[in-house]
Amino acid sequence: MKKQGLLVIISGPSGSGKGTIVGELTKKENFSLSISATTRAPRPYEENGVHYFFRTKEEFEEMIAHQELLEWAEFCGNCYGTPRAYVTEQLQKGQNVILEIEVQGALQIKKLYPEGVLIFLVPPNLEELGRRLTNRGTEDEETINRRIHRAIEEMELVQKYDYVVINDTVEQATEDILDIVHAETMKCSRNQEIQKVFKGEI
Numbered sequence: 702m703k704k705q706g707l708l709v710i711i712s713g714p715s716g717s718g719k720g721t722i723v724g725e726l727t728k729k730e731n732f733s734l735s736i737s738a739t740t741r742a743p744r745p746y747e748e749n750g751v752h753y754f755f756r757t758k759e760e761f762e763e764m765i766a767h768q769e770l771l772e773w774a775e776f777c778g779n780c781y782g783t784p785r786a787y788v789t790e791q792l793q794k795g796q797n798v799i800l801e802i803e804v805q806g807a808l809q810i811k812k813l814y815p816e817g818v819l820i821f822l823v824p825p826n827l828e829e830l831g832r833r834l835t836n837r838g839t840e841d842e843e844t845i846n847r848r849i850h851r852a853i854e855e856m857e858l859v860q861k862y863d864y865v866v867i868n869d870t871v872e873q874a875t876e877d878i879l880d881i882v883h884a885e886t887m888k889c890s891r892n893q894e895i896q897k898v899f900k901g902e903i
């Protein structure tokens with residue numbers, strides 16, 4: 702029987718660098734990256750079906766009603782959710798899957814998949830977070846302030862995560878996450894079939 706893939710859930714305040722780190726992770730290893738659905742308007746460089754599946758509020762509600770989402774949450778006035786089919790298919794195929802989602806969704810996933818690995822990515826400090834959000838230039842001042850406020854709230858949930866990684870440099874944070882993933886795949890609880898191999902049962 703094929704071993705299930707590992708579900709890696711990365712959260713962290715906007716501006717913590719999640720997007721960049723996830724991009725690096727997928728370059729270095731063969732992860733399946735789940736594309737979320739959202740009611741947020743696309744940013745200029747964003748493409749439907751690449752960065753997100755951009756949906757109207759009505760379409761999003763239909764996805765919820767048809768149980769097409771593994772989890773969903775509201776974040777700063779918009780809805781975001783993880784399409785169920787892709788994630789379950791990939792895990793069953795033995796593929797490791799990354800979700801880049803906010804805290805409420807991550808905690809919902811942990812209930813459904815207790816074996817999932819929750820990683821919280823943080824910027825080195827609050828000033829750096831503000832600087833990154835401003836430099837990104839994709840949000841107006843009010844949205845930036847809302848996101849900083851939200852970041853402080855999210856930090857309170859860090860203790861519910863399995864790991865915290867400080868994103869000081871992209872290279873180091875990426876390596877740290879890969880170390881976590883490698884150690885997790887070697888956990889005895891994920892390798893119970895090894896006994897059977899030695900007994901010649903499989």
Ligand code: 5GP
Nearest residue numbers: 715737773774776781782783801802803806
């Ligand atoms: P942004 O608008 O900056 O793309 O995303 C805002 C927040 O929503 C980020 O923290 C991002 O990780 C989170 N997010 C993106 N997709 C999902 C999803 O499918 N579910 C949940 N719960 N959060 C998501």
